């Protein structure tokens with residue numbers, strides 16, 4: 001019985017967090033500056049860790065620099081409507097494996113996550 005109760009207590013905040021994050025994503029489509037509110041909301045939900053407030057998105061762009069020392073790939077990327085990003089050139093963190101797969105001047109499609117810790121490429125597809 002004790003196990004069942006504990007599971008219920010653990011599952012509830014997770015369900016709420018999933019529900020709320022969906023709402024936040026919808027709101028952000030209307031309100032580009034809503035990201036700070038989303039982070040503050042996280043303080044009311046102790047079950048959420050830093051990863052929970054990161055968003056995942058995909059984009060296309062051209063590699064403009066690869067920095068092994070900083071561990072980054074700089075991409076001149078197109079707009080990312082899902083997270084209200086305009087086109088821009090910016091550095092993404094990328095592990096050694098991903099950095100080895102690309103070269104400067106190459107067109108790529110990539111998936112990344114972005115949040116308070118910065119933006120990290122998680123996968124790359126050559127165009």
Ligand SMILES: [Cu+2]
Nearest residue numbers: 085088089090
């Ligand atoms: Cu950008």
